[in-house]
Amino acid sequence: xxxxxxxxxxxxxxxxxxxxxxxxxxxxxxxxxxxxxxxxxxxxxxxxxxxxxxxxxxxxxxxxxxxxxxxxxxxxxxxxxxxxxxxxxxxxxxxxxxxxxxxxxxxxxxxxxxxxxxxxxxxxxxxxxxxxxxxxxxxxxxxxxxxxxxxxxxxxxxxxxxxxxxxxxxxxxxxxxxxxxxxxxxxxxxxxxxxxxxxxxxxxxxxxxxxxxxxxxxxxxxxxxxxxxxxxxxxxxxxxxxxxxxxxxxxxxxxx
Ligand SMILES: Nc1ncnc2c1ncn2[C@@H]1O[C@H](COP(=O)(O)OP(=O)(O)OP(=O)(O)O)[C@@H](O)[C@H]1O
Ligand SMILES: [Mg+2]
Numbered sequence: 001x002x003x004x005x006x007x008x009x010x011x012x013x014x015x016x017x018x019x020x021x022x023x024x025x026x027x028x029x030x031x032x033x034x035x036x037x038x039x040x041x042x043x044x045x046x047x048x049x050x051x052x053x054x055x056x057x058x059x060x061x062x063x064x065x066x067x068x069x070x071x072x073x074x075x076x077x078x079x080x081x082x083x084x085x086x087x088x089x090x091x092x093x094x095x096x097x098x099x100x101x102x103x104x105x106x107x108x109x110x111x112x113x114x115x116x117x118x119x120x121x122x123x124x125x126x127x128x129x130x131x132x133x134x135x136x137x138x139x140x141x142x143x144x145x146x147x148x149x150x151x152x153x154x155x156x157x158x159x160x161x162x163x164x165x166x167x168x169x170x171x172x173x174x175x176x177x178x179x180x181x182x183x184x185x186x187x188x189x190x191x192x193x194x195x196x197x198x199x200x201x202x203x204x205x206x207x208x209x210x211x212x213x214x215x216x217x218x219x220x221x222x223x224x225x226x227x228x229x230x231x232x233x234x235x236x237x238x239x240x241x242x243x244x245x246x247x248x249x250x251x252x253x254x255x256x
Contacts, residue, residue: 023085025050025208026177031082033070040066040077042232051206055223055240057216059255063232064212068179072106073099087176103176111166113154119165120150123172131174139168160191178209216254220244228253
């Protein structure tokens with residue numbers, strides 16, 4: 001017998017939360033992601049309120065970068081299960097450029113500064129498509145080192161300056177969730193302090209942020225909450241303060 005009834009998907013908990021408007025500003029719900037057959041992100045869930053800073057921590061290879069890439073819908077690793085919502089928008093149904101337009105600003109570890117372009121041109125390129133974020137002059141006020149180097153070819157700048165440009169470029173777009181992957185990596189302490197100041201200013205400006213950092217203590221000092229990953233799974237979700245005061249957690253999962 002042929003079933004002629006109209007197929008109706010039962011409302012999931014997600015749908016009803018969505019309809020009731022109870023969803024958090026950002027949520028990754030039970031996401032599973034693979035590089036080919038390698039199963040790496042194994043059911044990660046994260047929730048963030050608007051304006052919060054979340055530190056995403058864990059040892060080398062725990063799956064932090066992979067989780068950020070799965071959230072940003074880069075395609076590698078491939079998100080095969082789970083949902084990702086940002087301000088009411090279903091990112092899991094989108095391609096990476098659509099997720100970027102929806103407000104995801106991923107600042108990858110390698111910074112991806114475009115060769116052959118000046119600092120100014122890198123920022124202008126970020127604003128080529130709507131919606132745009134902070135005006136370039138406002139960015140130069142926050143990043144005076146970039147203002148001084150606006151005509152310099154961006155790839156000739158120091159690592160720290162390139163990191164500032166990578167963050168500024170994300171802010172030049174209308175970013176709702178900033179994903180910072182190891183913003184302090186390979187930088188001298190004095191430059192780390194400057195990037196820290198910028199991250200603090202971003203927080204004060206109310207931009208919701210996930211910060212991944214090997215320097216867990218530095219990230220925890222800035223963060224409201226922390227999630228610790230181990231082997232692609234969440235092993236802790238709580239306040240940043242709790243992690244800072246828990247020697248066992250610091251030792252077991254963060255090698256401190
Ligand atoms: N392109 C890839 N293909 C296959 N496996 C990968 C790929 N990229 C990463 N992996 C594997 O996925 C796991 C998680 O890597 P990931 O880069 O997400 O970790 P991480 O927590 O960011 O580590 P780190 O602190 O060293 O940056 C590792 O075992 C890594 O070898
Ligand atoms: Mg990484």
